Amino acid sequence: MPVDTEALSRLAVTVGPSGRTLERNGEPFVLHMDTAWELFHRLTLPEAEEYLDTRKAQGFNAVLAVALTELDARGVNECFGPDGALLSSTEGGGSIFHPNRYGMRPLLNDDPALPNAAYFSHVDAVINAAAQRDIIVFLVPTWGRWVNEAWSGPPVLFNAEKARSYGAYIGKRYPHLPKVLGGDSNPIWTDVTAFRERTAEAKARSGAANFDGLPITDSTAVVDSMAEGILSAEPEAFLTYHPTALALPGSPVPTASAFFGDRKWLALDACQSGHTDVEEPAFNPPLHFWDARASHVPLAQMWAAGKRPIIDLEGHYEDMRIGINPSERPLWNEHDVRAGAWQAVCAGACGIVYGHNNVWQMHSPEREKLDGRFKSACYPVPDLSWQDALKAPGTRGTRVIAEYLASLPREVHDTKAPAQDRLVSAAAPAEVVQRDGRVDVIAAGSQWLIAHSGHGYPFELDLSGFRGQARWLDPRSGEWSDAIAVEGGKQSFTPPSSGNVENDWVLEVKRA
Known part of the structure; x- marks a missing residue:
């Protein structure tokens, strides 16, 4: 069943008259969004409905989800066969994508110019289920790894031509949904394998890494082409960009406007304040890393950059280890999450984005034991399922913020400023x-x-x-x-x- 365009039109968001807020149907709209990157790929439709029912009851009005996801995919030398078995990339019939829960992969022949309609029919069903609960999906067409390696390494699937074609497909199939380009990556990036080798060597000697001569890649044209493709099918599309929290030497600071501030397609400025609160000797200097306990810094830069709404798309996730570290560093807790969210809205953010480390990846200890191909990421709490993680206490604090902001009169929404x-x-x-x-x-x-x-x-x-x-x-x-x-x-x-x-x-x- 195709998406319900009438329902999506009713839920569509636009920029408010002040240029700093969001609106829905002419009324102020305070974004209260959850992070569910792997929603389409890792859950069945009944499981997705369970997730959406819970988030609806907790007051969320939006979710972030990815069409071409980061996880359940292999690198350039490995792939999955038709039955899901792991193959060498030299064996015929393989794909870098593991199938979703219904045995479907997102692309035919791993080609972004050939989206698999059967896979996207499940995406349609989940988006419709969200709309039935008055939840709008902020759709990430692809994770950054498929554009420029991001944090995962090769292969790269997109060039400008394929990005434009795929963008047009997404724009036509999913009108009225906000589109989030980037997917935890910056357009000015590098060979991530070389990057990891240098940082690992530096950490081994507790010193600063030498990034001289690190190869630099520029995928700006690919991102612009995807935006152009979306706009060709959906001229009024609402677009933003999700950068990572780190910038390479000589690169702009990691905010959407620093990379794309002069683009008419950028409706919502965004940053990722990230998950680390310490200065890693291997990174600083010379790399620029946002401090997750000081999200006001990138938000203030975005506020000053131009008259757009601003948002922190990825602050520290509840129950993630500080620094995404497997050591015994503490977990970010409900109080950290709440304080960061208040800091963001006081810096002018048009809403709040919550994340839980076991929920975004739909962590399933039981499934991981049964299927070794189902891998977790970023060190989730091992025995905490995504279903139980939905009950984490941090959502109480974000609901207080969202309900308070939504109660404010129109005049306050139109004139408030840091x-x-x-x-x-x-x-x-x-x-x-x-x-x-x-x-x-x-x-x-x-x-x-x-x-x-x-x-x-x-x-x-x-x-x-x-x-x-x-x-x-x-x-x-x-x-x-x-x-x-x-x-x-x-x-x-x-x-x-x-x-x-x-x-x-x-x-x-x-x-x-």
Whole structure:
């Protein structure tokens, strides 16, 4: 059954009148999106419906999912036969893609110019199931590995001609869905095998890697061609780009606008603040890596880059090890996720994107034991299935944010902007004051303001123009404190608790 274009039209998002927000059917739309990269490839339709039912009940209104996925695929020297058995690439009839749960692969002959209609019929069914639950799919046509290796290595499947052809297919088949190009990759990239060899050598000696002479590839023309193909079939397509969190020496910083800011097709500016909070000696210097505890940095750069909505498409995932490291480093927890999300919206993001390390890849311990070809990635919690991971506590905090923002009046949505100049001082320790212990402020003139204290330390605001009241929002529960009088001018505030990321608080100020 083809996609229900009428339902998708009803769910379509556009840029709001301020140029900084999203709208749906003429009303402000606050994005509350979950990450489900492997939704189409690893789940049956009933399983996908189970996933969507849960996320709908948790208040999500969008999901990220990939057509040509990263996982369940092999490199240049290995492939899968018709029955799914692993073959050498020299054996006939093989494909680099493992079949989906119905035995179908996305491409005929691994050629992006030849999409497999049988595979995409399952994609259609999942997209329709999402639409029936008022959830819109932000569709990633292909993961970056198939465009320029990304983090996976060869083979590369796309050139400009094939990208244009495949883009036209996606645009025609899936009108009204936002399209996310990139797929965890930057257009200025490298031979990832050589990159990994140099970083591994540097880590072995606990020093900085030498990236001199590293081969540089430029897939900008391929990305532009895919965008052109989509627009040829869907002239009003809503497009964005999902970069990785690292930039090579001499490359622009990793944001969509840094690479494609002059393109008319870029409707939504995006970054990936990523999953690491430490300076890896092998990377820094000379590589540029975003600090996941300071997502305000790339978001501020995007806000300054042009009048577009901005979003952090991939912040730290709940239950992923910090630094995507197999060691005993702690897991990102619900408090980290919540604090990062508040930091993003106070920096001007048009919504929040949540991710869980066991959910995005639809981790199934049982299936992995039965089928050695079903491999996990990024060190998920071993015995935690994606079904159980759907219940992780981080979704409670993101729901509080989304419901609060959705409750704001139109005037606030149209005029709110980052307002760090309202912050006079903050008492957080120096090591966290510009990271997750930071106080972030966003305001709509002198009508409305919120300040998020990442570790709950006291702070002082300049509330000139405000005469009204303030109150504390508990971001864990959504409960409100009693009102505090605001008389304008400088005023100090002490949150109900403090000490670390578990004690973040949100102050709302409204003019009477």
